[in-house]
Amino acid sequence: MREVRLLTESWEMQAPFRITGHVFTGAHVLYVELREGAHTGRGEASGVYYFGEDAPGMLAQAESVREALESGAEREDLRRLLPAGGARNAIDCALWDLEAKRSGRSIWELARIAANELTTFETVGLDTPERMAAQARALGSPRIKAKLDAELPLERIAAVRAARPDAEIIVDANQGWNLEQLLAFAPGLHAAGVAMIEQPLPRGADAALEGLVLPLPLCADESCVDTTEFEAAARRYQVINIKLDKTGGLTEALELARMARARGIGLMVGNMLGTSLAMAPGYVVGQLCRFVDLDGPLYLRRDREPRMDCHAGRLAIPRRELWG
Numbered sequence: 001m002r003e004v005r006l007l008t009e010s011w012e013m014q015a016p017f018r019i020t021g022h023v024f025t026g027a028h029v030l031y032v033e034l035r036e037g038a039h040t041g042r043g044e045a046s047g048v049y050y051f052g053e054d055a056p057g058m059l060a061q062a063e064s065v066r067e068a069l070e071s072g073a074e075r076e077d078l079r080r081l082l083p084a085g086g087a088r089n090a091i092d093c094a095l096w097d098l099e100a101k102r103s104g105r106s107i108w109e110l111a112r113i114a115a116n117e118l119t120t121f122e123t124v125g126l127d128t129p130e131r132m133a134a135q136a137r138a139l140g141s142p143r144i145k146a147k148l149d150a151e152l153p154l155e156r157i158a159a160v161r162a163a164r165p166d167a168e169i170i171v172d173a174n175q176g177w178n179l180e181q182l183l184a185f186a187p188g189l190h191a192a193g194v195a196m197i198e199q200p201l202p203r204g205a206d207a208a209l210e211g212l213v214l215p216l217p218l219c220a221d222e223s224c225v226d227t228t229e230f231e232a233a234a235r236r237y238q239v240i241n242i243k244l245d246k247t248g249g250l251t252e253a254l255e256l257a258r259m260a261r262a263r264g265i266g267l268m269v270g271n272m273l274g275t276s277l278a279m280a281p282g283y284v285v286g287q288l289c290r291f292v293d294l295d296g297p298l299y300l301r302r303d304r305e306p307r308m309d310c311h312a313g314r315l316a317i318p319r320r321e322l323w324g
Helices: 055-063 066-070 075-081 086-103 107-111 129-138 153-163 179-191 227-236 250-262 276-286
Strands: 003-019 022-036 039-045 122-124 143-147 168-172 194-198 218-220 239-242 266-269
Touching: 003 055, 003 066, 022 055, 022 086, 039 086, 039 276, 055 086, 075 086, 075 250, 086 107, 086 250, 107 276, 122 129, 129 143, 129 153, 143 153, 153 168, 153 179, 179 194, 194 239, 218 227, 227 239, 227 250, 239 250, 250 266, 250 276, 266 276
Parallel strands: 122 143, 143 168, 168 194, 194 218, 218 239, 239 266
Antiparallel strands: 003 022, 022 039
16 A cells, blocks of 8 residues: 655745736645655645645645555556646656656656756846846846736846846746737847747737747747647747646656657746755756746745755756655
8 A cells, every 4th residue: 555645835935026917925835745665756736826726725636536546546547537737746746756766767767868957047036127137137047037017028128138148038928918019029029139938928818829920939838738738839839838737747748848849849847936846857848948947946945855956057957865
């Protein structure tokens, strides 16, 4: 019989973090531990905030499949038992970790993906142009992601660019623009050297992007949750941001990544905040991605141990003691 441990945890942030329509004050996560004899697999998830997921709700979902997990349910069973979302993510990742430990093989062997060091984008939260410039100046990574809304986007990016002329910059509107604003802002962002715009229009209101030609690529985040939404996203976007909380785990995330690569769609891996335990499975997906955004633990007051080391944006390969 497999032992199952499910609980919620809260991880305090260094400071509130603002994006369009939401302010994050901490990472409130579901933690999953699956034990078989001497082997323990672990997983963590923050959930999808814009779908109303929270730690208590994820815990209730996970509890609903406790008996199946105790009886030995594996990853493919889980995809039938739970919908995509945070609860399935935490359990799926714990099952990958458990499989690695049971088999004596690494996650890289199981997933048949080579492990290479990644450089993560570090995020500048939504603020005044001056404060965003100060944030950008303080970051060590050569890659910066700036959060924008419809107020002063070009001024904000001009300030970030002036502060970090060396950096590759992408921007994320978090559904905060309409089509007219996207068309107005895109040329100026391109002129400022922005490499990509993430989720400019609201989820469900982006059909107008089909056939649209802009001077820089668009990335689907909220508009592509999992494989069931890939076809529509592939017609509207040039890049897809894969987040394990959206896909419901690494299993579905890898399937989505392979679908996108087969169609020539670019890839990004992102996160919903969390500790290094939540970032480690995303590191696997990151090996397939042009854009990597796994900076969540950098905004927490403390991290889980052992942690993933990050220096000047260079994110070390996760140690097996952490996950995988």
